[in-house]
Amino acid sequence: MKFEAKQLCKSYGPQRVLLNLDLSLQSGEVVCLLGQNGAGKSTLIRLLSGLLKPTSGEITMDGMLADFSEAEVRRKIGLILHQTFLYEQLTGAENLQLYARLYGTKLAEGDLKQLMARVGLGKVRPVPVRSYSRGMKQRLTIARALLNNPQILLLDEPYTGLDQQGSAMLNQLLAEEQENQRIILVTTHELSFIRQVASRFAILHRGRIAESIPNANLSLDELQERYNAVVNYRAKVQVEAVS
Amino acid sequence: MLSENKTITILSVIAAVLFVFAFLMVIFYAPIEVNMGLVQKVFYFHMSAAWVGMLAFLMAAIFGILYLVHKDLKWDRLIASSVEIGLLFTVICILSGMIWARPIWNTWWTWDPRLTTVTIMAFTYIAFILLRRSMDEPSKRAQFSAIYAIVGFVTVPLTFFSARLLRTIHPIIFGSGEIDMNLNQPMLTTMFISLGAFTIMYVALLLQRAHLMQAEDDLMQLRMHTEIDADWEDQADA
Amino acid sequence: MKTWLGTAWVLVWKDLVQEWRSRDVLTSMFSFAVLSLFIFNYALELSPIDRAEIAPGLIWVVMVFAGTLGLNRSFAAEQDQGSFEGLMMAVPELSVIYLAKMITNLLMMFGLAILVIPIYSLLYNQSLFDLRFFGILMLGAWGYSAAGTLISSMTVQTRMRDLLLPVLLFPLLLPVNMAVVKSGSAIITVSALPEFQSWINLLLVYDVIMTVVSLMVFEYVIRE
Numbered sequence: 278m279k280f281e282a283k284q285l286c287k288s289y290g291p292q293r294v295l296l297n298l299d300l301s302l303q304s305g306e307v308v309c310l311l312g313q314n315g316a317g318k319s320t321l322i323r324l325l326s327g328l329l330k331p332t333s334g335e336i337t338m339d340g341m342l343a344d345f346s347e348a349e350v351r352r353k354i355g356l357i358l359h360q361t362f363l364y365e366q367l368t369g370a371e372n373l374q375l376y377a378r379l380y381g382t383k384l385a386e387g388d389l390k391q392l393m394a395r396v397g398l399g400k401v402r403p404v405p406v407r408s409y410s411r412g413m414k415q416r417l418t419i420a421r422a423l424l425n426n427p428q429i430l431l432l433d434e435p436y437t438g439l440d441q442q443g444s445a446m447l448n449q450l451l452a453e454e455q456e457n458q459r460i461i462l463v464t465t466h467e468l469s470f471i472r473q474v475a476s477r478f479a480i481l482h483r484g485r486i487a488e489s490i491p492n493a494n495l496s497l498d499e500l501q502e503r504y505n506a507v508v509n510y511r512a513k514v515q516v517e518a519v520s
Numbered sequence: 521m522l523s524e525n526k527t528i529t530i531l532s533v534i535a536a537v538l539f540v541f542a543f544l545m546v547i548f549y550a551p552i553e554v555n556m557g558l559v560q561k562v563f564y565f566h567m568s569a570a571w572v573g574m575l576a577f578l579m580a581a582i583f584g585i586l587y588l589v590h591k592d593l594k595w596d597r598l599i600a601s602s603v604e605i606g607l608l609f610t611v612i613c614i615l616s617g618m619i620w621a622r623p624i625w626n627t628w629w630t631w632d633p634r635l636t637t638v639t640i641m642a643f644t645y646i647a648f649i650l651l652r653r654s655m656d657e658p659s660k661r662a663q664f665s666a667i668y669a670i671v672g673f674v675t676v677p678l679t680f681f682s683a684r685l686l687r688t689i690h691p692i693i694f695g696s697g698e699i700d701m702n703l704n705q706p707m708l709t710t711m712f713i714s715l716g717a718f719t720i721m722y723v724a725l726l727l728q729r730a731h732l733m734q735a736e737d738d739l740m741q742l743r744m745h746t747e748i749d750a751d752w753e754d755q756a757d758a
Numbered sequence: 759m760k761t762w763l764g765t766a767w768v769l770v771w772k773d774l775v776q777e778w779r780s781r782d783v784l785t786s787m788f789s790f791a792v793l794s795l796f797i798f799n800y801a802l803e804l805s806p807i808d809r810a811e812i813a814p815g816l817i818w819v820v821m822v823f824a825g826t827l828g829l830n831r832s833f834a835a836e837q838d839q840g841s842f843e844g845l846m847m848a849v850p851e852l853s854v855i856y857l858a859k860m861i862t863n864l865l866m867m868f869g870l871a872i873l874v875i876p877i878y879s880l881l882y883n884q885s886l887f888d889l890r891f892f893g894i895l896m897l898g899a900w901g902y903s904a905a906g907t908l909i910s911s912m913t914v915q916t917r918m919r920d921l922l923l924p925v926l927l928f929p930l931l932l933p934v935n936m937a938v939v940k941s942g943s944a945i946i947t948v949s950a951l952p953e954f955q956s957w958i959n960l961l962l963v964y965d966v967i968m969t970v971v972s973l974m975v976f977e978y979v980i981r982e
Contacts, residue, residue, distance in 0.1 A: 671930065
C-alpha cells in the first residue's frame with residue numbers, strides 16, 4: 278500500500294504551517310518525522326489522519342483520493358496524538374472494549390488479554406485508568422491505536438512517558454507491525470530509540486520535507502549532525518557571510 | 521476589485537437618496553394619523569428597521585449554509601456583517617418602538633410578547649458576536665458562526681409563533697385577518713418607499729462591511745507573509 | 759441505521775458508567791437544584807395560592823439552571839483527554855457522537871425531574887405528581903438537550919468556555935420555556951387553556967427541528 282501527500286498546504290488564517298509538502302509512505306516502512314518545535318509535525322499528522330482539512334493539496338491511498346468522511350478510510354488509521362483519548366473512569370480493558378465496539382467489533386476475552394499483554398499491561402488489576410501512571414496510560418494508548426489492526430499507524434510522540442522498558446516494548450511492537458507490512462509514521466525527539474527501528478528519517482523544516490535520510494546504520498552523531506545541518510542552515514549561511 | 525467598489529458606491533448613493541426621499545415623505549406626504557397623532561410617523565422607520573433586522577438574520581443563516589457547503593471565507597464575512605447590521609437595525613426597531621409606546625401605551629416598556637421576543641432575538645445575536653470574539657482560528661470561527669447563525673434563525677419563526685399564541689397588544693400589520701392600524705393609500709406608499717430605502721441600505725451596508733473585513737484579513741495576511749516569506753525564501757534561494 | 763443506534767448506545771453506556779463512577783455532575787446538579795428550591799422560598803414569599811400557580815415555571819427554571827451545570831461538563835471527558843479525535847477515527851458516522859450526548863443529557867434531565875418534583879411536593883405541600891405535567895417537562899427537556907448539546911459542543915472549544923454556554927443557549931430556548939411554563943401551569947392549576955394543543959405542538963416541532971438540524975450540522979462542529 279502507498280500513502281501519499283501531494284503539494285499539501287495548511288495555513289491557520291494568515292499563518293502558514295505547511296507549504297507544498299510532498300511525502301510518500303510505503304508499506305513496511307517506519308518513517309521518522311523530525312523537526313523543530315512548531316515546525317508542523319503535529320499538524321501534518323492531523324492532516325494525514327483527516328482530522329484537519331488541508332488548505333490545498335491532496336492525500337491519497339494507493340493513488341485514490343482519501344475521503345475521510347468515509348468511516349472505512351478513517352478506520353484504516355491507527356492514531357496516537359499528545360492526548361491519550363482514554364476515559365479516566367473506565368478500566369484499561371473497558372477502554373479497549375469501548376473503542377472496539379465503536380469500531381463495530383467486540384473483543385473476545387482472550388484477544389483483550391493478549392492485546393493488554395502485548396503492551397505489558399497483562400498483569401494490571403482492573404482499576405480505572407485515573408489511577409494509572411503516565412507510562413501505563415501511554416501503553417494503553419498504544420494498545421488502543423493497534424486495536425483494529427490499522428494499515429497505517431500515525432504516532433505523534435509515542436515514546437512520551439515511557440521508561441526504558443516501555444520504549445523497548447514500543448520498538449518491539451513497531452518492528453512487528455513493520456513485519457505486518459504496515460505504514461508507520463512516527464514523530465519523536467527520542468532519536469536513540471527510533472534509530473533502532475526507523476527505515477528513514479524525514480526532516481520537516483519551513484513547511485516542507487527538507488531532507489529525507491535513509492537509515493543505513495546511521496550513528497546517532499551522524500544523524501544529529503545532518504539534522505542540525507538542515508535546521509541551522511540559515512544560521513550557517515549568515516555566519517559564512519560575515520566571515 | 522474596482523467594479524466591486526463601484527457597485528458599493530452606486531448602491532450607497534441610491535440608498536442615501538432613497539432614504540432622504542423616504543424621510544421627506546414621512547414628514548410631508550404621509551398624513552397624520554387620526555387617533556395616535558404625530559408619533560405614529562415613527563411607524564414607517566420602525567417597521568422598516570424590523571424588516572431589515574429579520575432580513576439580515578435570514579441572510580446570515582443563508583450565508584451560513586453557503587459557508588458550510590463551500591468553505592469559502594467570503595461567506596463568513598457576509599455572515600458576520602449581516603448579523604452586525606441586523607443587530608443594529610433591531611436595536612433601532614426596539615428604540616423607535618419605545619418612542620412610540622411612551623405616548624400610546626403610556627410606558628416605555630411593557631412585557632408584551634412581541635417586545636420580549638424581539639429583544640431576546642437581539643440577545644441571540646449579541647451572543648453570536650461574543651462567540652466570534654471568543655475564537656481565534658478563522659476557519660473554526662467561520663464554522664461555528666455559520667452553525668449558530670443557522671440554529672439561531674431556525675428558532676426565530678418558533679419564537680414568533682409562540683408570541684402569537686400569547687395575547688399581544690402590539691398592533692399587527694401583516695398576517696392577521698383584522699388590521700389594527702388603518703393605513704390609507706398615502707400611508708401605504710410611504711411605508712413601501714421606506715421599506716425599499718432600508719432594504720437597499722442593508723445591501724449597501726452589507727457589501728461595505730464585508731469589503732472592509734476582507735481588507736482587514738488581507739492586511740493581516742500581508743503582514744504575516746512579509747515576515748514568513750522572507751524567512752522561508754532564504755531557504756528556497758539556497 | 760442499526761449500527762448507528764448501536765454505536766450511540768455504546769457511547770451513552772460509556773457516559774453513564776463514567777458519571778456513575780465519579781458522580782461529579784449528578785451530585786452538583788442535584789444539590790444545586792434542591793438549594794435553588796430553598797432560595798426561591800425566601801426570594802418569593804408567596805401565598806400558597808400564588809405559589810401553586812408558579813410551581814411549574816419554578817420547577818422548569820430550576821431544571822434549566824441546574825441543567826447547564828451538566829451541559830458544561832457534558833463534553834469535559836472528551837475535551838480533557840482529546841477523546842473527540844479518538845471517537846472521530848472510530849465511529850461509523852460523526853453525528854452519532856451528538857446523538858449519544860443528547861440522549862445522555864436527556865437522561866440527566868430525566869433524573870433531575872424525578873428528584874426535584876417529589877422534593878418540591880414535599881417541601882411546599884403541593885402535589886405535582888401528574889403524568890401529563892411530567893410528559894411536558896420531558897418534551898421540554900428534549901428540546902433543551904437537543905439545543906444544549908449542540909451549543910456546549912461548540913462552547914467547550916472556545917476561549918470563554920462555560921461562560922459562553924448560557925449566553926448562547928438561553929435565547930434559543932425561549933419557545934421551549936414559554937411552552938413548558940404555559941402548558942405546565944394549565945395542567946397543575948387545572949385551568950382552561952384554549953391554546954394548550956398549540957403549545958404542545960410547538961414543543962414537538964421545536965424538539966424535532968432542533969434535533970434534526972443539530973444532527974446535520976454536528977459534523978462541522980468537530981471537524982474542519
